[in-house]
Amino acid sequence: MQTHDAKRVEITIEAVMQRRLTQALTEAGVTGYTILPVLGGSGRSGEWSRSGQVSRASGMVQVICIIRPDRLDALLEAAFAVVERHIGVVSVTDCQVMRAERF
Amino acid sequence: MDQILSLAADNLLSPIILSFALGLAASLARSDLAIPEAVAKAMSIYLLFAIGFKGGVSVSDHGVDGTLLLSLLAGVALSALLPLIGYALLRSMTGLDRLNAAAVAAHYGSISIVTFVAGTSVLDSSGLIYEGYMVAVAAAMEAPAILSALWLISRGGDRTMEADLWREILLNGSIVLLVGSFVIGWVTGPDGLSQIDSFIVAPFKGVLCLFLLDMGIVAGRGLRSGGRLIRPPMIAFGAIMPLIGATFGLGAGLVLGMSTGGTVLFMVLGASASYIAVPAAMRVALPEANPSIYLTLSLGITFPFNLTLGIPLYVAVARTVTGG
Numbered sequence: 001m002q003t004h005d006a007k008r009v010e011i012t013i014e015a016v017m018q019r020r021l022t023q024a025l026t027e028a029g030v031t032g033y034t035i036l037p038v039l040g041g042s043g044r045s046g047e048w049s050r051s052g053q054v055s056r057a058s059g060m061v062q063v064i065c066i067i068r069p070d071r072l073d074a075l076l077e078a079a080f081a082v083v084e085r086h087i088g089v090v091s092v093t094d095c096q097v098m099r100a101e102r103f
Numbered sequence: 104m105d106q107i108l109s110l111a112a113d114n115l116l117s118p119i120i121l122s123f124a125l126g127l128a129a130s131l132a133r134s135d136l137a138i139p140e141a142v143a144k145a146m147s148i149y150l151l152f153a154i155g156f157k158g159g160v161s162v163s164d165h166g167v168d169g170t171l172l173l174s175l176l177a178g179v180a181l182s183a184l185l186p187l188i189g190y191a192l193l194r195s196m197t198g199l200d201r202l203n204a205a206a207v208a209a210h211y212g213s214i215s216i217v218t219f220v221a222g223t224s225v226l227d228s229s230g231l232i233y234e235g236y237m238v239a240v241a242a243a244m245e246a247p248a249i250l251s252a253l254w255l256i257s258r259g260g261d262r263t264m265e266a267d268l269w270r271e272i273l274l275n276g277s278i279v280l281l282v283g284s285f286v287i288g289w290v291t292g293p294d295g296l297s298q299i300d301s302f303i304v305a306p307f308k309g310v311l312c313l314f315l316l317d318m319g320i321v322a323g324r325g326l327r328s329g330g331r332l333i334r335p336p337m338i339a340f341g342a343i344m345p346l347i348g349a350t351f352g353l354g355a356g357l358v359l360g361m362s363t364g365g366t367v368l369f370m371v372l373g374a375s376a377s378y379i380a381v382p383a384a385m386r387v388a389l390p391e392a393n394p395s396i397y398l399t400l401s402l403g404i405t406f407p408f409n410l411t412l413g414i415p416l417y418v419a420v421a422r423t424v425t426g427g
Contacts, residue, residue: 016386
């Protein structure tokens with residue numbers, strides 16, 4: 001099966017910033033993304049869990065985009081402008097996709 | 104004093120407070136007791152709808168007088184003013200930096216709708232009537248405090264508030280549901296209530312008990328995770344600030360000539376601290392402020408304080424002052 005190089009960008013960010021992030025990604029030319037709820041975790045800002053959170057203020061989500069490698073810089077610049085001052089993690093990994101024209 | 108102690112004892116042994124205590128104790132003991140997220144969300148929607156609807160029906164039943172608009176204005180003024188006092192108190196008492204002090208102060212100008220609901224429940228049990236439009240005053244008090252806190256920070260820098268954040272605050276689900284159900288209750292009146300009272304009146308206290316069980320669990324988790332950041336002066340602030348807010352609420356109620364119950368609710372609104380709308384706004388507007396500090400203070404210290412000791416105290420003081 002023919003596959004093509006792509007970049008998988010995972011952005012874990014506070015739920016209150018989700019809409020701002022996806023808007024910035026769309027404006028940067030990203031054509032698709034997936035949003036997943038984050039159940040819990042631990043990091044520099046301490047340990048937390050989704051269960052029992054009283055508001056969205058302390059919840060987290062993960063936004064996943066798979067894009068062509070040449071679009072990576074524009075995406076990261078757009079994402080960084082949103083996540084810069086906030087709790088979160090941005091990671092990039094290489095991946096393979098079967099239908100390159102969709103990304 | 105006997106009256107206060109008697110009311111506090113009755114309040115402490117009510118199913119509502121004991122449910123909260125159960126959740127808090129279970130959480131502090133690291134039990135795995137948990138209310139599913141969707142259930143907690145559904146209960147909060149139910150409570151907001153019921154309290155808004157009943158407030159609207161009350162206004163429809165008793166009519167609107169001039170104090171409605173004045174009460175709304177007083178609520179907005181109170182919400183805008185209290186963060187300034189809270190900020191000064193935090194800076195002098197606790198030594199918190201400007202950013203965290205402003206973020207905490209915003210919570211104390213805004214309101215906790217669950218504390219308000221608990222207050223109405225105590226008033227109902229005590230047979231005290233109150234102005235139904237206090238629900239609308241509660242909704243009006245959510246946002247001005249955020250503006251005050253951002254003004255405190257922007258004085259020393261270039262911090263501004265984006266227009267989108269305003270829309271999110273003013274149209275957040277709680278405010279829309281509260282005001283919307285208030286309007287529905289106002290429009291449909293007692294006839295509308297008679298059609299759904301078996302749903303929004305009888306089960307109300309039972310649902311409130313379960314919701315407060317969940318709040319106890321959340322408060323316990325907050326204390327466990329954020330407790331190490333909360334030093335004794337901050338704990339003192341968490342108990343003193345509600346009393347200051349309640350005093351201003353008492354003044355507003357008296358100046359406006361409100362009923363004893365309405366005055367109590369003004370005190371409750373002045374005393375309560377937000378833990379839903381303001382934390383979300385602070386995460387967007389002041390992300391450098393530490394959420395563990397403001398959430399632990401408002402949810403872990405002030406909310407239990409108001410629920411257990413504050414509300415009976417406010418009822419007793421309002422009764423004494425108004426003679427109700």
